[in-house]
Amino acid sequence: MSTTILEPNPAAFTGNDAKFVADFATLCTFGATANGGVHRLAGTAADSEQRAWLTRLLERHGFRVEFDRIGNQFGLLELVPGAPYVLVGSHLDSQPTAGRYDGAYGVLAAAHAAIRVADHCENGTSKPKYNLAVVNWFNEEGARFKPSMMGSSVYTGKLALEDALATADSAGTTVEEALKSVGSLGTGDGPEAAYCAEIHIEQGRSMEREGITIGVVDSNWAANKYQLVVHGEQAHTGSTIIADRKDALLGASLLVVAAREIADRFPGVLHTSVGQLDVYPNSPVVVPSKVTLLLDLRSADEEVLAQADQLLHDRLAEIENLANVSVEKGSSHCWPVTPYQPEGVELAEKIAVDLGLAYGRVKTLAGHDSTNMKDIVPTVMLFVPSVEGISHNEHEYTRDEDIVAGLHMLTAVVQRLCAGELDGKQ
Template structure:
């Protein structure tokens, strides 16, 4: 292991302590919470110590900029440091730390060989990728790419009624940086699945995202005494919600194995009292599939269940928010560039799909983008026990460094 690799692991160990959950290897570092703020301050100092200028934009994205070629556009690389509640320490944070160290190395190389530099270097820690405290997810990159309104994002409230603008201002993490001219983008992430580990692949060349359809349902019943009210008089919103949760799970078995993922992770019940029939439930459900046809068939089936539950349980069911995306390719030249770098480094590699969304899902629609994975043991994700082996972290860092070097030299840009 090189001195550079050891420096990465030392910084990696420090960053893992922010929001660490006692007695576990995981973290609890939701967006714009105190540990997120502490980590951001530490990360800014790290970047500044290596000659980077740190800026924050209006949605709290944190940028580290290094100008090597005056006035030229930037190669941007990064991920997110926020986490789900009680989650793993690799998800997002690995990408940010690998990006910083990749840029440190490439900067050293380009300073030694200035003629080969076409673009400048920038590292980014995107705000609120997880979307657990403030919805939607991928908020920072969504605003940066113009897919999400800044005003709407800043006004978003958490469950306690705290807005994004209040939470960012409390940390001093809302800035006035106007953005930068991005030539190309690279991101590395732990795979949130187990296919690479099973197949013995070290570097995943992400070539497409699964299609997805996400829904927020509102189920409306009527408050009633949960003991004495006649069963036939009840309009039980929680029962309606439970029927949808069961139905979306059972739908999975109507398709070939692995072709449909469905989930409900969040439910909000009112009044949520032991002796009151619930009058309102909000429920987040989603479908994901590598096939748009499967997704459409699942949607049709879900709507039939909605009709049935409305009728039989006498509850109202509305979709109050939904968004969906098609199976969405990453650019082929980016995949090929990543493959060439991996081959040069002698790292086993293969194309993979990503089921989860990433900030690169936003960026790839705007600029040439490379998305990379390293394996995750048993694919454990959004869990304190998430784990990626040290040698995979280092191989991924080498891979990302190679990609950033090629991008800084002008690859993928005409």
């Protein structure tokens, strides 16, 4: 890995841009790891300390901070009494031993953008038709509590509040208990949204390759995510003859290998992976009786995804025979290719032209909170480049000039959404 993580350098900027870069440097200290990354799982001390810091930042600028019933953190500024809100934000939680930029950049850019728009409204250079809400969605990563994008899923009505609150981590702590323990469990349902915007690092290398600074996201990849449970039988690893074994780990391993083989059948247009795999009883001398794993298939082409899915299911049956196991399909989470609203894409492109920023349309391969939000309100999703595409890794890096350019872009988007520029265009 050749990436060097450079420290954010406020001295290279002036005024509010310097303040933004300095605040980002501060943000990187919450849950910092020795290798330059962060480890800030949802609902932990590191997550809540950072939330408290964000509260102080927003309150200093006149925002009122509240939490909803699933722990989403909102900074609210009422400019037009009774009007709905432009929601702008991302998430502060991280994967284990993860990078500094994923989510955290988007929340800080949202706060600074909203503060700047509020200033413009106050000094009369912009006239608001909507109110402003900065949002830090709870548990976007899904590392500690599944599913991912939990806070925005509850906000958008895709996940029942009570199911989310009852979800337990591997130690048995529920979301409700974790939120209570860090003081993030609120009472309301959050502000009513009129529009939404989010900025995020790309987490891929297409923008870097094409030399663009701003990615305007026009759709997300489709994904089929499956929880699979492989059932075998406990046996002695030494004395049990091979023909008698029902080895759940062999079955699971064949599934991991099959997932990669299927990806290799569709080079460049299909991504597959198994990120999580748990073995029972996981003892050195016991043939495993149960393995639970999460297998994803993703593509921008729904036809490719359907073919890959069929290959996977064919393979499942073969693997059951090969390894003398049974494979149970547990929960699944599938979504199609869905577009971001074209009027939002066009607005973002106009703004990029106005600001003189190199831009292009991109698709998001990862899920984001905005993927949920776009299904209920017009939503603008922006990317800045990731150096070498590295993400979910301590070496994740985006250049200072790009995070600042993204902030300028997001500020203009929020200002124009807030001014009602998309009203009547849906």
